[in-house]
Amino acid sequence: MAYFTWSSIYSVGNHEMDSQHKVLIDLINRMHEAMRTGKGSSELGGIFKEMVNYAQFHFSAEEKLLITAAFPDYAKQKAEHDSFIKKQKDFEAQYKAGKLALSIEVLNFLREWLTGHIQVEDKKYSPYLKAKGLS
Numbered sequence: 001m002a003y004f005t006w007s008s009i010y011s012v013g014n015h016e017m018d019s020q021h022k023v024l025i026d027l028i029n030r031m032h033e034a035m036r037t038g039k040g041s042s043e044l045g046g047i048f049k050e051m052v053n054y055a056q057f058h059f060s061a062e063e064k065l066l067i068t069a070a071f072p073d074y075a076k077q078k079a080e081h082d083s084f085i086k087k088q089k090d091f092e093a094q095y096k097a098g099k100l101a102l103s104i105e106v107l108n109f110l111r112e113w114l115t116g117h118i119q120v121e122d123k124k125y126s127p128y129l130k131a132k133g134l135s
């Protein structure tokens with residue numbers, strides 16, 4: 001059983017966004033697997049870095065789409081994305097400085113944030129994408 005499994009309850013009604021959310025989930029699962037199997041910190045750190053980079057790529061793709069769709073809650077989305085990126089950068093800096101272990105608590109935070117964000121904020125844009133033929 002994977003640590004984090006995508007299911008249709010996370011669908012935002014847009015194939016590209018769903019696919020990108022699945023990639024993020026997969027990266028979180030890879031971190032979990034590296035932890036579970038006692039992989040070295042360099043491997044774990046590498047996957048974490050990949051996740052941070054991919055999250056930025058995904059957020060910017062999502063933001064572009066929401067601008068195209070004239071989504072009225074765009075500012076809230078952007079603020080949540082920015083604060084998540086800041087938090088990840090914070091983790092990264094602390095990790096690099098040896099002040100933070102990439103622990104299950106960090107993973108739980110990433111998983112909870114992503115599920116909450118998708119189910120609350122992202123779901124709000126589905127009808128707007130649909131109305132513009134962007135789903």
Ligand SMILES: [Fe+2]
Nearest residue numbers: 062077117122
């Ligand atoms: Fe989002």
